[in-house]
Amino acid sequence: xxxxxxxxxxxxxxxxxxxxxxxxxxxxxxxxxxxxxxxxxxxxxxxxxxxxxxxxxxxxxxxxxxxxxxxxxxxxxxxxxxxxxxxxxxxxxxxxxxxxxxxxxxxxxxxxxxxxxxxxxxxxxxxxxxxxxxxxxxxxxxxxxxxxxxxxxxxxxxxxxxxxxx
Amino acid sequence: xxxxxxxxxxxxxxxxxxxxxxxxxxxxxxxxxxxxxxxxxxxxxxxxxxxxxxxxxxxxxxxxxxxxxxxxxxxxxxxxxxxxxxxxxxxxxxxxxxxxxxxxxxxxxxxxxxxxxx
Numbered sequence: 001x002x003x004x005x006x007x008x009x010x011x012x013x014x015x016x017x018x019x020x021x022x023x024x025x026x027x028x029x030x031x032x033x034x035x036x037x038x039x040x041x042x043x044x045x046x047x048x049x050x051x052x053x054x055x056x057x058x059x060x061x062x063x064x065x066x067x068x069x070x071x072x073x074x075x076x077x078x079x080x081x082x083x084x085x086x087x088x089x090x091x092x093x094x095x096x097x098x099x100x101x102x103x104x105x106x107x108x109x110x111x112x113x114x115x116x117x118x119x120x121x122x123x124x125x126x127x128x129x130x131x132x133x134x135x136x137x138x139x140x141x142x143x144x145x146x147x148x149x150x151x152x153x154x155x156x157x158x159x160x161x162x163x164x165x166x
Numbered sequence: 167x168x169x170x171x172x173x174x175x176x177x178x179x180x181x182x183x184x185x186x187x188x189x190x191x192x193x194x195x196x197x198x199x200x201x202x203x204x205x206x207x208x209x210x211x212x213x214x215x216x217x218x219x220x221x222x223x224x225x226x227x228x229x230x231x232x233x234x235x236x237x238x239x240x241x242x243x244x245x246x247x248x249x250x251x252x253x254x255x256x257x258x259x260x261x262x263x264x265x266x267x268x269x270x271x272x273x274x275x276x277x278x279x280x281x282x283x284x
Contacts, residue, residue: 045171055241063234070230076221133245137257144242145260148267151235155271158231159280162224 006046013039026072030065037061048120051129228280239268 016039019032037060044053123131136144207214246253246261253260275281 051245054244059234059237059241063230063237067227067230067234070227074221074224074227127248129245129248133249134252136242136245137249137253137260141260145263145267147242148239148264151238152267152271154235155232155268155275158228158235159275159278162228162231163278163280 002046006043009039009042009046013043027069030068030072033068034061034065037065048123049128051132225283232275232280235271236268239265 013036016032016035020029020036023029023032037056041053041056041061044050044056118131242264243261246257250257
């Protein structure tokens with residue numbers, strides 16, 4: 001049942017991923033991308049990471065898609081850009097190269113037989129969000145505070161870049 | 167684990183089913199007397215002027231970019247809120263520093279006038 005569900009969601013994810021690159025209108029591509037994000041969120045749920053799923057939808061399908069849509073509207077890609085651009089040959093070459101690499105690493109990589117201290121059972125009993133919270137706010141305290149500086153830089157950068165245009 | 171998501175799946179199923187049913191039934195039993203006015207795009211009762219694909223102002227982009235940053239700030243608040251009681255005062259100070267640094271950014275944005283909508 002779960003495997004069947006996985007294949008169903010995977011099919012939808014791949015199909016909407018293909019739509020992202022084949023749609024003629026950029027807005028349609030963006031909507032297909034939202035669909036892909038939702039499928040990824042379902043994968044997170046299936047991997048016992050509900051917090052990641054919520055973040056995936058909130059940040060990616062919410063905030064970042066809004067930004068992408070604004071970029072599309074800002075660039076105002078009109079009718080003339082709806083012509084099909086063809087990079088079929090190079091696309092196939094690059095795609096098969098990536099696939100070969102992936103297969104190579106999957107074949108070569110030996111999965112270690114030991115599992116870490118955080119197993120599915122631990123996640124079930126403690127709670128996924130609690131585990132993340134504990135690790136962010138206790139073990140990775142400094143990186144967490146540095147994140148705020150990173151976000152500050154992002155704010156300042158956005159304002160400086162945007163104000164130059166106005 | 168996944169069984170606990172069954173209500174959500176049922177809810178999504180009902181929502182999708184309802185949407186499909188409304189579309190199909192309104193197509194099947196609804197009356198169709200199209201006139202030129204009815205088929206025109208609805209724009210708050212105003213007659214539509216020009217193309218819908220106009221260039222958006224840069225201001226929307228700034229707002230969206232700032233929204234992402236503060237959205238990520240909000241994301242960090244969720245695991246913090248869940249762990250709040252266990253972390254105690256230490257966690258409170260920690261998050262206080264985090265928010266204070268971002269508050270500097272907020273004040274910068276405000277003073278710079280990026281939130282002005284002139």
